[in-house]
Amino acid sequence: MIRCIRTLADPNAVTPTALITSALERSSSCTAELAGLQPGSPISRDLALSLIRCGDDDLPAVLAAASAARDTFKPGVITYSRKVFLPLTNLCRDYCGYCTFRRDPGEPGAHTMTPEEVLEVARAGEKLGCTEALFSLGDKPELLFPEMRETLRHLGYKSTLHYLEAMCELVLRETTLLPHPNPGLLSAEWITRLAAVSPSVGLMLETTNDALLALGAAHDNAPDKVPAKRLRTIEEAGKQQVPFTSGLLIGIGETSEDRIDTLLAIRDLHERYGHIQEVIVQNFRAKPNIPMAHVPEPSEGEMLRTVAVARLLMPNVNIQAPPNLNAPYYEKLLDAGINDWGGVSPLTPDYINPEKPWPHLEQLRLRTESKGFQLRQRLPVYPEFLPGVVSKSGLLSEKLQAARDLEGLAKTKEARAA
Secondary structure (H helix, E strand, C coil): CCCCCCCCCCCCCCCCHHHHHHCCCCCCHHHHHHHCCCCCCCCCCHHHHHHCCCCCCCHHHHHHHHHHHHHHHCCCCEEEEEEEEEEEECEEECCCCCCCCCCCCCCCCCCCCCHHHHHHHHHHHCCCCCEEEEEEECCCCCHHHHHHHHHHHHHHCHHHHHHHHHHHHHHHHHHHCCCEEEEECCHHHHHHHHHCCCEEECCCCCCCHHHHHHHHHCCCCCCHHCHHHHHHHHHHHCCCCCEEEEEEEECCCHHHHHHHHHHHHHHHHHHHCCCCEEEEEECCCCCCCCCCCCCCCCHHHHHHHHHHHHHCCCCCCCEEEHHHHHHHHHHHHHHHCCCCEEEEECCCCCCCCCCCCCCEEEEEHHHHCCCCCCEEEEECHHHHHHHHCCCCCHHHHHHHHHCCCCCCCEHHHHHHHH
């Protein structure tokens, strides 16, 4: 409510002093705390909790602080990775309440790609200037399904991870694309093996809230979604200095405090090992025929607040949010401090969210430029992490050297052809 100072001359008049006083009174502690924040300095847990719960009046100040932090870190350029999406197998032993990707054997759409299919898609993407082969797959389906064990036996591999390793090596050897696998939980041995055939690896932490493993919750009957297990994989990648992608999934039953704690868990591991190349803030989207079909999706405001707080907690880490899951307002994510759009494909759909098509690359460029940024294509490993990967001899290093430009981003299609 606006308070008025009434003058003796006109008891109904509202003076400029009254309006200024009212505006100052509406200013919350969030804005006051942000006033002294230095771009590039990570905020505390307490401040993050305040900011993620800020009111609409304070949101512009929170976004401005996040944008300033991003501009201090990487000014003027927003990156993306031009990719092909390779759903190596959609059989999975986990039954997450939000997932429409997974299948049981015999279900319509259940499929494991053959080597010929993998290579066909990779080569088609190569012609369109793609540099990333994103491998997504169910987590160790052979442990649950005898049908998957038979498929692997027929293909000549002992496990899904052995098959993934071989397909990464096939794409690396036969095309100019660089693999980026998202295989689920990994042992130390498998991190080493996959790092030999891919410049980066990914595993979403999603959440640190164990309560989501309870009966009827998002991760009920999902043994590979135990937060402690996922943190062990991310930490082991850090010990081996493997460039790693992780992130959180919002809107699956977690609280705002859970979101902060998930981001802090990632930050803590990065501070210890320095290997987190990017943090994805991904929003749940409801779909028919999933257990969470009627769960409300995160609002635009929730997404902007979470992205902004991620940037302020990790001012010197690449922060990414998917444009296709945030249409039609996705360019507003630039106001919240992202510096990367993630993988975008000119060829393959988003098999995890097939109802949400990728933006056309020209449209993505125009929307990015409308906010004052240049859009640049990157590799599946960020420039600052390239030296550690190319320093190792072998085919992976050779392919990276051929794909990168002088800034460590992706060479243009024309430059690669020259």
